[in-house]
Amino acid sequence: MGALPRPDLPPGPRRELNDALHDLHHLAGWPSLRTLARETGVSHTTVSHVLSTPRLPTWGVVELLVEALHGDRDHLHVLWLDASTSGDDVAGSAPRIAGRRAEVAAVRRHLETGAGLLLVTGEAGIGKTTLVTTAAGQAGCFVAVARCLPLSTQVPLMPIADALRSVLTHEGGEWFEDALRACPAYVAPTLGVLLPELDVAPPPPMGGGSDRQRFFSAVAAVLEALGHLRPWALVIEDVPWADAVTLDLLERLVAGTHLPPVVATWRTEDPDLPDEHLAWRGRTSRRAATLHLEALTLAETTEQLRLLGVDAATDAEAIHRRSLGQPLFTEQLAAAGSDRVLPGELQTFLARRITDLDEDAWVLARTLAVADRPLTASELATAAGLDADPTPALRSLDSRRLLAEDRDVVRLRHPLVAEAIRHRLVPGEGDHAHRAVARLLAELPDPAESEIADHLKAVGDSAGELVWRIRAARSAERRFAREEAYPLWKRALELWPRPDTDLDSATTLTEVHVRVIETSIAAGAGEVVVRRHVEDAMAASLPDQGRAEVLMRAGDLECAVGDEDEGLRLIEEAVAISDRYPPTADAVHILEVRANILGSLGRHAEVRAVVEKGLVMAESVGAVALHRVMLALKAWTLAEQGKDEEAVALAAEARLMAPASEDPACALRVAAWETDVLLATGAPRETVAAAAAGALAEADRWHIPNLFTDSVVAAVALAHLRAGDVTAAAAVVDPRLRDHTRAGLGATQDAHCAILLRRGRLDEAQALLRTQPSQYDYNYNVSSSERDVLEAELCLWAGRLHDAREPIDRTADFLLSGGYAATSSRVLALHARMEADLGSSDTRDRERAERRRRVTARRSSGHLDPLGPDARGPDLVANRLLWCAELDRIDSSDRLEQWVEAAAAWDRVTRPHDAAYCRWRGAQVALREGRATLAARLLKRAAADAREHVPLLRAITATGSGR
Numbered sequence: 001m002g003a004l005p006r007p008d009l010p011p012g013p014r015r016e017l018n019d020a021l022h023d024l025h026h027l028a029g030w031p032s033l034r035t036l037a038r039e040t041g042v043s044h045t046t047v048s049h050v051l052s053t054p055r056l057p058t059w060g061v062v063e064l065l066v067e068a069l070h071g072d073r074d075h076l077h078v079l080w081l082d083a084s085t086s087g088d089d090v091a092g093s094a095p096r097i098a099g100r101r102a103e104v105a106a107v108r109r110h111l112e113t114g115a116g117l118l119l120v121t122g123e124a125g126i127g128k129t130t131l132v133t134t135a136a137g138q139a140g141c142f143v144a145v146a147r148c149l150p151l152s153t154q155v156p157l158m159p160i161a162d163a164l165r166s167v168l169t170h171e172g173g174e175w176f177e178d179a180l181r182a183c184p185a186y187v188a189p190t191l192g193v194l195l196p197e198l199d200v201a202p203p204p205p206m207g208g209g210s211d212r213q214r215f216f217s218a219v220a221a222v223l224e225a226l227g228h229l230r231p232w233a234l235v236i237e238d239v240p241w242a243d244a245v246t247l248d249l250l251e252r253l254v255a256g257t258h259l260p261p262v263v264a265t266w267r268t269e270d271p272d273l274p275d276e277h278l279a280w281r282g283r284t285s286r287r288a289a290t291l292h293l294e295a296l297t298l299a300e301t302t303e304q305l306r307l308l309g310v311d312a313a314t315d316a317e318a319i320h321r322r323s324l325g326q327p328l329f330t331e332q333l334a335a336a337g338s339d340r341v342l343p344g345e346l347q348t349f350l351a352r353r354i355t356d357l358d359e360d361a362w363v364l365a366r367t368l369a370v371a372d373r374p375l376t377a378s379e380l381a382t383a384a385g386l387d388a389d390p391t392p393a394l395r396s397l398d399s400r401r402l403l404a405e406d407r408d409v410v411r412l413r414h415p416l417v418a419e420a421i422r423h424r425l426v427p428g429e430g431d432h433a434h435r436a437v438a439r440l441l442a443e444l445p446d447p448a449e450s451e452i453a454d455h456l457k458a459v460g461d462s463a464g465e466l467v468w469r470i471r472a473a474r475s476a477e478r479r480f481a482r483e484e485a486y487p488l489w490k491r492a493l494e495l496w497p498r499p500d501t502d503l504d505s506a507t508t509l510t511e512v513h514v515r516v517i518e519t520s521i522a523a524g525a526g527e528v529v530v531r532r533h534v535e536d537a538m539a540a541s542l543p544d545q546g547r548a549e550v551l552m553r554a555g556d557l558e559c560a561v562g563d564e565d566e567g568l569r570l571i572e573e574a575v576a577i578s579d580r581y582p583p584t585a586d587a588v589h590i591l592e593v594r595a596n597i598l599g600s601l602g603r604h605a606e607v608r609a610v611v612e613k614g615l616v617m618a619e620s621v622g623a624v625a626l627h628r629v630m631l632a633l634k635a636w637t638l639a640e641q642g643k644d645e646e647a648v649a650l651a652a653e654a655r656l657m658a659p660a661s662e663d664p665a666c667a668l669r670v671a672a673w674e675t676d677v678l679l680a681t682g683a684p685r686e687t688v689a690a691a692a693a694g695a696l697a698e699a700d701r702w703h704i705p706n707l708f709t710d711s712v713v714a715a716v717a718l719a720h721l722r723a724g725d726v727t728a729a730a731a732v733v734d735p736r737l738r739d740h741t742r743a744g745l746g747a748t749q750d751a752h753c754a755i756l757l758r759r760g761r762l763d764e765a766q767a768l769l770r771t772q773p774s775q776y777d778y779n780y781n782v783s784s785s786e787r788d789v790l791e792a793e794l795c796l797w798a799g800r801l802h803d804a805r806e807p808i809d810r811t812a813d814f815l816l817s818g819g820y821a822a823t824s825s826r827v828l829a830l831h832a833r834m835e836a837d838l839g840s841s842d843t844r845d846r847e848r849a850e851r852r853r854r855v856t857a858r859r860s861s862g863h864l865d866p867l868g869p870d871a872r873g874p875d876l877v878a879n880r881l882l883w884c885a886e887l888d889r890i891d892s893s894d895r896l897e898q899w900v901e902a903a904a905a906w907d908r909v910t911r912p913h914d915a916a917y918c919r920w921r922g923a924q925v926a927l928r929e930g931r932a933t934l935a936a937r938l939l940k941r942a943a944a945d946a947r948e949h950v951p952l953l954r955a956i957t958a959t960g961s962g963r
Contacts, residue, residue, distance in 0.1 A: 004033075007054040013082035014056060020079055021051055021062070023759065024069040026950060031069075039068035056083055081105045097134045098307055098327070099300030100127065106291055107135035107263055111143055111233035114261040117254040117284060119239075121266045122293035125328025128265040131293065132235050135263075141231040142170065148241040156245040159236050160219065161194045167226060168195060179225035183218075190218035212245070216252055220259065227260050239264045240277055247280045254287050268292075269401060295325030310334045322415050329416055350420035353400045360386060360393035365402065365412070369421035370433040373451065374409035375440075383433075383440040434458045449475055450488065466495040470507055473515065480664065480702040482522035489515040493536075510546030513537035517553050522706060527561050545586065548577040552590045559597045564779045568597070585623040588614050592626065595633055600781040602818030608637045625666035628654045632673035636680075640819065642872040644681040651677045652691070660694030664701075668708040671695035675715035680823070682874025682909055685719035685728075692716050705736070705745055714747035717755070724912035726758045726948040746772060750787055753794070758913070760950030762798045769794065782820060785811035785827075792830055796837060797951040804834045816862030824866040825879035831858055832886035839890040848891040855887050878905035882918065889921070896925045896934075913952060916945035920956050927959070936960070 006022060009015040025031070033044035040047065040061070050057040050065055059080050066076045081101050097104065110118045120128050136143040144166045146159035168176045180188050192200040193215070205211055226232055236242070236250070253259055266281065296304060302316040304327060310319075315334070323329035332343045357365060367384040368375065375383065381390045394410065397403050404413045412418050422430070438455035441448050449472035456465040473488035493512050517533045534557055537550040551574035558567030571594050578587035591614040598607045611633045618627035635651035638644075651674035660667035671692050678688045692712045699709040713736050720729035733751050749772060756765035769791055788807035795804035808831050815824040835851040842848050864870055867880045881902035888894035899922030906915035919942035926935035939960045946952040 004048070005052045007052055009054055013079065014054070017056075017062075017076070017079040017083040018051070019761075020071075020076060021065065021069075024066065024071040024076075025051065026953075027947075028069045029947075036065065036068055040064040097127070097130050098304030099296050100131055100134075100293075103131055103291060103293065104135050104138065107132055108139050110261050110263060110289070111135060111139040111235075112141055112231070114233075114289075117250070117262045117264060117288035119264055119266050119285070119288050119290045120293065121268050121290055123269045123326075124267050125326055126293045126295065127327040128267070128293060129237055130327070132237065132263055132265060136233075136235055139233065141233060142167075143233045143235055145235045146237070148236065148238045148243075148246070150238075150241045156243050157194060157249065159242060159246055160249060163234055163236070164191070164195055164219075164222070165197075167232070168197065175226065175229060176222075178229055179222055182225045182228070183221045186214065187218040187221050190215055191222060212248075216249055219249060220253065223253070223259050233260050234262045236262065236264045238267065240267050240270060240273055242277075244276060247277070251280065251284055254284055296320075296327060296330070297325060301325050301330055304330055305334055308334050322419070324414060326414070329414075346416060347420060347423070350417055351424075353402055353417065354421055354424070357400075358393070358396065360388065360390070361396040364390060364393050364410075365397060365421050366425065366429065367433055367437065368410065368412050369418040370430060370455075371437045372415075372418055373448070374406070374411040376409055379440055380410050383436045385436065431459045438464075447471075453488075453491075462495050463497075466492055466497075469495065470512075473519075477515070477519070480704045482519045483524075485515070486519035486523040486525065489519055508546065509540060510542050510549060513540060513542070513546075514549050514553065517550075527557075530557060544577050545581055545584070548574040548590060549586055551577070552593055556593055556597065559779060561779070564601075571597070583617040583621050585618075585621055585626060588618045588621070588623055588626040588630070591617070592629055592633070599633075599636065600783065602782065602815070602820045604637060604640050604819040607633070611637060624658070625663050628657050628666055629669045629673075631657075632670040632677075635677050636673045639677045639680045640823075642822075647677050648681055648683065655691060655694075660698045664695070664698035664704065665708075667695040667698055668704065668706070668712060672708040672711040672715075675712055675719075679715055679718060680873070683719075684910065685716075685723045685725070688719035689716050689732075709736075710745045710747045713745075714751045717748070717751035721751075721754055721758070721913075722911055724945065724948060726755055730755050747783065747786075750790055754790055757790075757794055757797060757951070758949045760954070762794060762951065766794055766798070780810070780814055782814075785814050785820075789827065789830065792834070796830075796834060801834060801838050808834060812858060812861075816858075816864075816866065821862040821864040821866055822871050823873045824862075825871060825873060825876050825883070828855075828859055828866050829879045829882045829886060831855060832883050832890075836886045836889040845891070851890045852887060855883075855890070859883075874909050875906075875911070878902060878909060878911070878914065881905050882914075885918070885921065892928075894921070894925055896922050896929070896931075898922075899925060900938075912945035913949045916942040916949065916952055916956070919945070920952065920959060923956075923959060 004022070004025065007018060009018060031039075033047050036047045037044040046061060047065065049055065050061055059077065062076060062080055063073060066073050107118065107120065120132055122128050133145070136145060144163040146162040146166070148159050164176075170176070180191075186203060188198060189200050189203045192198045193202050203214070223234075239247070239250070242250070250262070250264070253262060298317065298320045301320040301323070305316050305319065308331060319330055319333050323333055329346065332346050354365065363384045363386060364380060367380060371380075371383065377390055377394065380386075384390075386393070394403070402413055402417060404411045412421075425433075434455040438452050441452050441455070449468050453465045453468035453472055456468060469488050469492045473485045473492060476482070476485035476488060489512060493516055496509060496512065513533075513536070517530065517537060520530050520533050534550070534554045538547075538554060540550075542550065551570045555567040555570030555572075555574065558564065558570060560567075571590070574590050575587075575594065578584070578590055581587075591610050595607050595610040595614065598604075598610065611630055614630040615627065615634065617623075618630050631654035632651055635647045635654065638647035638650060651670075654670050655667070655674055658666075660671075671694075674691050675688055678691060692715065695712055696709070696716070698704070699712075713732060717729040717732045720726070720732065729751065733748055733755060736745065736748055737752060749768065753765040753769050756762075756768065769787070772787070788811040791807040792804040792811075795801065795807070808827065812824070812827050812831060815821060815827055832855045835855050839848050839851045842851070859865060859867060867876070867883060873879075881898065885894050885898040885902055888898065899918045903915040903918035903922065906912075906918060919938045923935040923938040923942065926932070926938060939956055942956050943953060943960075946956060
């Protein structure tokens with residue numbers, strides 16, 4: 001059986017769940033509905049509804065289906081929970097909620113099928129009410145909601161009365177009346193005291209506590225009777241404000257049976273809570289389930305802000321940093337907009353905790369607020385200048401709930417508490433605290449350089465701040481945290497004493513300018529910002545060698561996004577300046593950049609000359625890392641010359657000269673060239689993955705999402721895709737896209753698009769490809785041509801044949817005109833396929849002849865025949881055979897033997913999807929010739945090889961079914 005129809009679902013959790021189920025169905029070999037029905041124990045109609053209708057299935061059926069398809073139950077359960085709480089089936093009155101999907105599902109399950117008490121706990125403002133209200137709105141049963149209030153005089157049983165009244169008024173009261181009729185006679189009069197609208201005479205008093213016993217029994221009786229008639233549940237909010245009688249009744253209900261499930265909310269960290277309420281919590285907690293709510297994550301806060309109508313993209317991180325994910329605080333800060341001043345309501349709320357502190361407690365609180373970081377008690381006393389034992393003052397702060405619960409260090413409970421304290425500082429008071437904290441931090445074994453610089457900035461000490469900014473920037477770069485380093489270097493440049501002087505022998509103005517440029521690129525600052533930094537550096541008074549470094553970076557930028565010729569001229573000028581001085585590591589780096597650019601443009605002879613020069617210079621100055629990179633580059637030039645064995649051996653030598661952990665940045669640069677060499681020489685995917693493993697492990701460890709990481713990840717993914725293992729390719733790509741922003745990961749994104757193509761998600765792949773920068777935004781190079789090939793393949797599989805012409809023409813014009821012509825057989829085969837697909841609708845021989853002419857003309861348009869004797873590449877023979885078969889397919893003169901021979905050639909280089917394509921085409925020829933048995937055999941083998949290529953598998957299935 002083939003693929004089942006997919007329902008028309010909008011993007012979102014419901015569609016993700018359905019896509020995952022269809023992927024499992026595909027990976028399991030598309031078992032029939034009746035097969036799945038036998039394995040799951042449900043009807044085939046039910047299975048069909050799960051896969052092919054937009055209605056959300058129950059988890060029980062989904063679980064059975066996942067087990068039958070040998071899928072990941074836990075992963076699918078998460079997807080089902082997301083889909084079930086995504087709001088698609090929620091009544092319009094139910095409030096929207098950020099995050100909390102698992103918690104909403106847990107509360108809803110308790111309301112629908114639970115028993116006893118579920119206590120939802122959390123601090124004030126954490127979102128308990130929103131959670132239970134949302135769950136109640138989604139529950140598949142009636143939910144009576146009651147709230148306890150902090151009244152000056154307690155009203156006994158008020159929440160119970162409210163809950164019963166909501167049942168009484170529901171649907172005209174028939175349900176409640178039916179329940180009363182099923183209860184003993186004493187129940188209605190007893191409840192009449194609580195619900196005057198029942199209009200019944202109250203029972204005579206019994207005295208001696210019996211009245212309470214009778215009342216509790218009456219409430220229990222009616223609750224049980226209501227549950228016998230229909231499922232329902234009870235929600236009671238803010239139980240800490242409940243009166244003692246209500247608490248006693250709830251305790252009895254929790255202990256009973258045949259009663260509705262109860263959900264109650266409980267505010268934690270309330271210093272004013274009476275002892276009897278704490279005792280009640282202790283007694284009931286042994287029989288009740290507890291769901292404690294934590295603060296929201298950054299992603300959930302972003303969702304909350306979006307629901308509030310706030311521009312979450314710009315404000316979320318800053319607001320979350322201040323609110324720590326406390327929903328109430330987030331809402332208040334969002335309402336205040338960009339104003340950094342605490343909103344009035346929050347000021348009032350927090351001020352109550354910090355008023356009337358004694359002198360020692362205030363000094364400690366002030367120091368903690370200014371430090372804005374945890375300190376040990378000893379460090380805090382030192383920074384505060386407190387000679388006395390700080391313990392009494394710390395106890396005073398703790399009694400007001402101002403300190404976080406931490407046994408090892410002292411810190412304020414919440415950033416907004418720190419803001420409130422800083423807001424109360426008088427002039428001069430803050431300066432003293434900032435200097436004291438800066439002195440303390442500077443004396444630590446591992447000084448917090450950036451924090452020290454911030455404290456010195458706060459008191460206007462520019463000279464001291466500059467020293468610590470530079471130290472912080474260098475520390476960040478040692479951790480490969482260039483995004484963090486960028487604003488530090490930028491601030492250092494702003495603080496520089498004079499534009500024509502250096503700070504000291506270890507820090508030069510050249511270094512600061514160069515680091516600003518480099519880190520701004522790594523931080524994704526954008527072309528306009530980077531250009532401004534380059535222009536500032538070019539205008540600065542720098543020594544010759546410093547100017548050479550800036551010229552190289554200016555040229556690199558121009559070659560990427562500006563005037564390519566001007567960029568190369570600037571780099572050549574940088575090389576000329578460097579050549580006037582003794583060799584340096586910086587001069588070798590300039591040569592490396594020049595070789596990279598020339599290589600991307602296919603100017604291979606020039607690359608070889610630059611690399612040889614760089615190798616000599618790197619060895620002469622003892623630049624081990626640069627020498628390794630130059631060796632890897634030389635290996636790449638050898639591969640381009642067809643010297644495969646030498647290239648592979650030299651690339652491995654460069655990698656093995658040092659472990660990746662010794663210099664992760666160098667390891668990534670070497671790995672980028674080595675994986676390129678291995679792909680160019682047709683190495684097995686296991687070899688490619690092994691060569692990249694060390695460098696990628698370091699990239700993951702240090703979170704280095706740079707150009708070289710991008711190249712290595714994409715190369716490993718491509719090796720898996722060539723081998724037909726889409727799942728393995730996704731395992732390499734998906735975690736990197738989740739863990740990093742997409743900026744700077746263009747090749748990895750392209751690999752993701754290729755994975756989506758093979759999984760049949762063509763529209764999604766096309767949309768993602770369009771979000772990538774256009775080829776016209778940057779100068780065209782070999783990376784641009786790879787993306788064009790991917791776009792053309794997408795168009796062909798999607799049936800948009802005419803749209804494939806433009807990207808094919810672009811990449812063919814580029815590759816055939818330069819040094820890549822010898823390895824461009826793949827593009828010629830793709831062009832022939834496009835013309836053959838288009839030719840299937842031609843009705844005249846002249847049109848088909850013109851298509852053949854275009855295909856053969858394209859082959860001879862370059863300075864070298866990409867299919868001729870001077871061409872090279874592991875897939876050359878297979879592409880040559882494929883090209884010939886596609887050429888003949890234009891006028892239906894292709895022969896079965898051509899396709900079978902091409903498939904065998906693809907088998908020899910372990911390219912199962914390409915082999916499957918050829919066998920599919922061969923089967924079409926066999927059917928055309930009336931050789932049905934042979935066609936069936938070819939289709940069976942093609943389907944086996946195309947198991948993870950959904951569009952190709954669909955085409956094979958369609959041919960087999962006569963479509």
